[in-house]
Amino acid sequence: MGSTLSDRDYVPDRVSQSVKIVVLGSFGVGKTTYVRAVSEIRSMHTEEAMTQAGEAIDDLSGVRDKTTTTVTMDFGRLTLTTDLVLYLFGAPGQDRFLPMVTQLMDGALGALVLVDTRRLDQSFTSIDLVERAGLPYAIAVNTFPDAPTYADTEIRDSLTMENSTPLVRIDARVRDSAKRALIALISNMLGRPHLETAP
Amino acid sequence: MSRGRQRTGMVRSYTPTGGVARPTRRTLDDATLLMVDEEKELRGLEPEPYRVMELCRPGRLSLAEVSYHLHLPRTVTTVIVAHLVDSGHLIARAPVPAASVHDTALLERILDGLHAL
Ligand SMILES: Nc1nc2c(ncn2[C@@H]2O[C@H](COP(=O)(O)OP(=O)(O)OP(=O)(O)O)[C@@H](O)[C@H]2O)c(=O)[nH]1
Numbered sequence: 001m002g003s004t005l006s007d008r009d010y011v012p013d014r015v016s017q018s019v020k021i022v023v024l025g026s027f028g029v030g031k032t033t034y035v036r037a038v039s040e041i042r043s044m045h046t047e048e049a050m051t052q053a054g055e056a057i058d059d060l061s062g063v064r065d066k067t068t069t070t071v072t073m074d075f076g077r078l079t080l081t082t083d084l085v086l087y088l089f090g091a092p093g094q095d096r097f098l099p100m101v102t103q104l105m106d107g108a109l110g111a112l113v114l115v116d117t118r119r120l121d122q123s124f125t126s127i128d129l130v131e132r133a134g135l136p137y138a139i140a141v142n143t144f145p146d147a148p149t150y151a152d153t154e155i156r157d158s159l160t161m162e163n164s165t166p167l168v169r170i171d172a173r174v175r176d177s178a179k180r181a182l183i184a185l186i187s188n189m190l191g192r193p194h195l196e197t198a199p
Numbered sequence: 200m201s202r203g204r205q206r207t208g209m210v211r212s213y214t215p216t217g218g219v220a221r222p223t224r225r226t227l228d229d230a231t232l233l234m235v236d237e238e239k240e241l242r243g244l245e246p247e248p249y250r251v252m253e254l255c256r257p258g259r260l261s262l263a264e265v266s267y268h269l270h271l272p273r274t275v276t277t278v279i280v281a282h283l284v285d286s287g288h289l290i291a292r293a294p295v296p297a298a299s300v301h302d303t304a305l306l307e308r309i310l311d312g313l314h315a316l
């Protein structure tokens with residue numbers, strides 16, 4: 001409850017600006033893990049009632065008889081400077097929540113698309129979404145131990161990536177590693193090269 | 200049973216009538232920062248908006264954090280917060296979207312912040 005929050009649950013007082021970055025990717029690719037690893041406070045989540053069609057319900061009257069489902073969205077926070085805070089939102093992976101993901105991307109500064117080399121083809125939905133939303137994005141290959149290893153060019157070809165889109169390899173469980181995806185995204189937005197070498 | 204307010208009155212009374220959403224409601228983002236106007240009286244607020252104000256009084260939080268800490272669905276929180284912004288109890292700062300990042304200064308600050316973490 002509100003009264004039991006500690007000081008560090010609040011954003012520092014001088015922070016008056018926020019930015020939002022959305023983390024997308026297929027089911028089970030590591031979005032929750034990513035948000036948890038990078039967040040400065042325990043990761044949090046919001047809940048939303050949805051119709052079967054994936055539309056958010058914001059008018060509780062008149063929807064009670066429709067079949068509804070609850071979707072959970074993870075988010076985390078990073079205080080970047082004395083006046084700026086970054087919020088990271090993990091988009092729900094299933095296709096039926098697409099309308100909600102589209103809404104989530106509205107107002108975002110950029111996006112990260114996590115991919116798993118065992119299931120590269122499942123990344124297309126997320127990539128299409130961020131491209132259609134016109135969001136700057138970076139691709140982060142989440143490295144699972146039993147996943148096949150591909151050269152960057154092979155991944156770029158499979159995903160039909162533009163050369164200008166950053167591609168990084170991360171371990172979503174490790175903060176410093178995960179952070180590199182954000183650095184690549186912002187560097188790229190600044191028009192800087194993001195030098196990354198394959199492991 | 201009382202014929203007064205329904206149990207769902209909290210939500211219903213903040214649901215815009217006539218299908219026209221309040222302007223603030225559409226501009227409230229999950230990452231919108233909320234700040235309390237200390238001058239505003241809390242007296243007369245209904246329980247849910249009152250809880251939101253109590254939660255926000257000690258410091259700044261985003262809309263998503265308010266939802267999380269009060270265990271309210273995001274959409275319900277949005278409706279309550281929109282009402283509190285319209286009444287001047289809360290001040291809302293929307294996140295900076297990609298489309299408005301023309302100056303590189305903000306991106307530089309983000310990058311420096313990330314490197315420093
Ligand atoms: N080895 C390894 N395992 C990981 C990594 N990231 C996530 N996992 C594991 O993969 C599983 C799925 O990760 P989640 O973070 O729940 O994936 P998600 O994208 O949030 O999944 P949904 O929300 O269900 O779509 C978990 O068991 C994680 O522990 C990684 O970088 N390396």
Ligand SMILES: [Mg+2]
Pocket residue numbers: 031032033074090
């Ligand atoms: Mg998840």
